[in-house]
Amino acid sequence: xxxxxxxxxxxxxxxxxxxxxxxxxxxxxxxxxxxxxxxxxxxxxxxxxxxxxxxxxxxxxxxxxxxxxxxxxxxxxxxxxxxxxxxxxxxxxxxxxxxxxxxxxxxxxxxxxxxxxxxxxxxxxxxxxxxxxxxxxxxxxxxxxxxxxxxxxxxxxxxxxxxxxxxxxxxxxxxxxxxxxxxxxxxxxxxxxxxxxxxxxxxxxxxxxxxxxxxxxxxxxxxxxxxxxxxxxxxxxxxxxxxxxxxxxxxxxxxxxxxxxxxxxxxxxxxxxxxxxxxxxxxxxxxxxxxxxxxxxxxxxxxxxxxxxxxxxxxxxxxxxxxxxxxxxxxxxxxxxxxxxxxxxxxxxxxxxxxxxxxxxxxxxxxxxxxxxxxxxxxxxxxxxxxxxxxxxxxxxxxxxxxxxxxxxxxxxxxxxxxxxxxxxxxxxx
Numbered sequence: 001x002x003x004x005x006x007x008x009x010x011x012x013x014x015x016x017x018x019x020x021x022x023x024x025x026x027x028x029x030x031x032x033x034x035x036x037x038x039x040x041x042x043x044x045x046x047x048x049x050x051x052x053x054x055x056x057x058x059x060x061x062x063x064x065x066x067x068x069x070x071x072x073x074x075x076x077x078x079x080x081x082x083x084x085x086x087x088x089x090x091x092x093x094x095x096x097x098x099x100x101x102x103x104x105x106x107x108x109x110x111x112x113x114x115x116x117x118x119x120x121x122x123x124x125x126x127x128x129x130x131x132x133x134x135x136x137x138x139x140x141x142x143x144x145x146x147x148x149x150x151x152x153x154x155x156x157x158x159x160x161x162x163x164x165x166x167x168x169x170x171x172x173x174x175x176x177x178x179x180x181x182x183x184x185x186x187x188x189x190x191x192x193x194x195x196x197x198x199x200x201x202x203x204x205x206x207x208x209x210x211x212x213x214x215x216x217x218x219x220x221x222x223x224x225x226x227x228x229x230x231x232x233x234x235x236x237x238x239x240x241x242x243x244x245x246x247x248x249x250x251x252x253x254x255x256x257x258x259x260x261x262x263x264x265x266x267x268x269x270x271x272x273x274x275x276x277x278x279x280x281x282x283x284x285x286x287x288x289x290x291x292x293x294x295x296x297x298x299x300x301x302x303x304x305x306x307x308x309x310x311x312x313x314x315x316x317x318x319x320x321x322x323x324x325x326x327x328x329x330x331x332x333x334x335x336x337x338x339x340x341x342x343x344x345x346x347x348x349x350x351x352x353x354x355x356x357x358x359x360x361x362x363x364x365x366x367x368x369x370x371x372x373x374x375x376x377x378x379x380x381x382x383x384x385x386x387x388x389x390x391x392x393x394x395x396x397x398x399x400x401x402x403x404x405x406x407x408x409x410x411x412x413x414x415x416x417x418x419x420x421x422x423x424x425x426x427x428x429x430x
Contacts, residue, residue, distance in 0.1 A: 002028040003121065008038040008052040008064065009080075018051075018110065025114050035059025039067060047075060049120060051113075054081040054088050062088070062095055069096030076124045078116060093214075098123065106278050108266045115258060123215060126153065130235070130248060154230075154249040159242050161186050173230070173251060175222025187247060192219040192227055199232065206234045206245050217252065229256045269343040271321055272328035280342035280350055284402045287340075287354050291395050298354050299362035302391040302409035303331075303369065305347040306421040311384055322379045323386070330372045334365065350409075359394045366390045366424035374422065387422030389413050398427045 005022060009015040010033050019029040030047070032038035035056050042050070050068070054061040061079060068074050079092035079100040089100035098120045103109050133147055148155050154170030156163055163186070166179045174190055176182055191199045199218040206213055212235040219227050232249040267279040275283065284300070291298045305327065312320035324347065331341045331349060340352040351369075353362055370388055377384040391412030399405040412427040419425060 002026055003048045003117075004028045004030070004046065005117070006030050006032060006038060006041060006047040006050045008032045008035060008050065008056060008061070010034060010053065010056045017107075018113070021110050022114065022117075027114075027117070035061070035064045038064060042068075042075070049117060049124075050075055050077045051080055052077060054079060054092075062092060065092055065095045065097050076120050078120060106266075108262075108278075111262055111266070112259075115255070115262070119255070126248070126250075152250075154247075156182075156187060156247045156249070157239065157244060158187060158247065159239055159244045161188075163187060164239075164244070170249065173222070173228060173249065174220065175224045175226065181223070190220045190222070192221045202232060202234070206236055206247075210236065220249070229253045272325055272343050274328050274332075274349075275340060275342040277342070277344055280340065280344065280352075281402070283340045283342075283352060284406070287352050288395065288402045288405075290354070294355075297356045297359050297394055297396075298352065299356055299359070299365075299392055299394045300405045300409045301351040301353065301362065301366060301369070301424075302393075302406070302413040303349045303351065304389050304413055304417070305373070306387040306389055306417070308347040308386065311386070315382075315384075319379055319382075319384075323377055323384065326377055326379070327373065327386075331369065334368050334372060350406075356394075359397060362392050362394055363424065363426065366392055370422060370424060389416040389421050390424035391416055392424060392426045394426070 003026075005027050007015060007018060007029055009018070009031060012033070015031045015033075019031055022029050030041065030045075032041055035052075036058050038050070038052070039059070041047075050064075052061045052064050059067075061081075065077055065079065068077055074096065076098040077096070079089055079097045080103060081088045081092070081100060082103050089097075089102065092100055099116055101109055101113060101116055129151070148167045151167065152169055154173045155167040156170050157165040162184050163182050166174070166182045168179070171177070171179045171182065174182060188200065188203055198216055202213065202216045202218075212233060215231050215233045217229070217231050220230050221227055229252050230249045231252045232247060234245050234247045236243060236245050238244065267276060268274065269276045287298050290296075305323075308320070308323065311323060324343070327349070328341065328343065331351065335341060335351060335353070338354050340354075342350045342352075344350055351365070353365060356362065369390060373386055373388045377386060391409045391414070393399055393405045393409035393412060395405055398408045408427040412425045415428075416423050416425040
């Protein structure tokens with residue numbers, strides 16, 4: 001049966017877009033245009049998960065979460081909030097939200113949403129399993145032991161901070177062949193240095209808590225020296241008159257890799273590996289703020305390959321793609337690590353030359369670029385000749401905003417094309 005989602009969103013266009021995206025993934029999505037309607041639908045029908053927008057008429061998203069938390073069996077809830085409202089998301093988590101997602105203007109959050117939904121459902125499922133497991137402990141130690149030994153998640157019991165029990169999955173995750181190798185050791189001994197801060201705070205919370213603490217992510221160093229990304233939660237309880245902690249930890253390596261791939265897709269051009277338009281605009285904004293704060297120059301170069309269309313049309317897209325990849329490689333070799341080379345699309349590239357001592361330095365870089373790209377491209381046993389037209393705009397001489405610099409460098413590039421191509425032009429107002 002398909003997972004049933006209730007989405008509370010008062011903006012019809014966004015609601016239709018998200019509903020369409022999720023239904024393509026196999027989810028069943030119902031939309032409520034206000035908090036009141038959403039709560040009424042929850043009272044009448046059964047849903048697996050709720051997505052609630054922060055800004056809604058009448059009952060706000062936070063109030064919806066507060067009311068849902070008051071239920072005996074609260075439904076997992078994801079707060080969807082706008083960019084810059086991370087504080088609201090934190091407040092929502094405190095009020096009982098299971099997770100949150102921040103909208104962005106590029107709508108890349110729509111790609112992450114199915115992953116977040118799956119994570120929340122997995123956590124909810126695991127939480128219910130854990131509650132059932134604890135009930136089983138009280139009813140029958142033997143039944144509990146079988147359940148713990150068969151679960152794919154690592155489970156450990158520590159008494160006075162020393163491991164007293166580790167199930168087979170946990171033993172494997174920690175890189176040991178037998179649980180006896182782990183008994184008497186501290187679980188925190190397996191925390192890597194780079195993940196120690198968050199996990200140490202997690203264990204400190206467990207030492208004071210009376211109930212389960214939120215999930216936290218970190219890295220564990222296995223006995224063989226390798227590292228594993230894990231998600232950990234814990235529950236304090238009494239064991240033979242001593243304070244004890246039941247810890248559940250699971251391998252999230254695959255999920256982390258999926259997130260990294262999504263991040264790569266969102267910010268980098270898949271063909272050349274260069275920053276895409278999204279990341280370019282972010283770095284342009286950073287360069288602008290740095291230059292304005294420290295009062296130094298930086299330059300924006302806008303580059304267009306001459307005769308690329310002819311090669312792409314006559315030789316095919318495979319050769320065209322190789323030309324673009326080779327162009328990216330040559331451009332990267334000509335700039336500093338602190339500079340940015342980005343692909344804007346097609347055969348257009350931009351280069352941010354950060355923190356220049358003298359504005360004329362941009363012209364020197366442009367000359368090197370033109371010289372490099374005029375060297376023959378030898379691809380698939382064939383030789384091709386190209387050139388490039390480059391436009392230059394320098395902050396603050398040619399613009400007081402990132403938008404001005406981009407527009408003026410583009411205009412200068414077209415001036416270079418009119419001047420005969422294979423050359424550069426510094427922006428000059430008409």
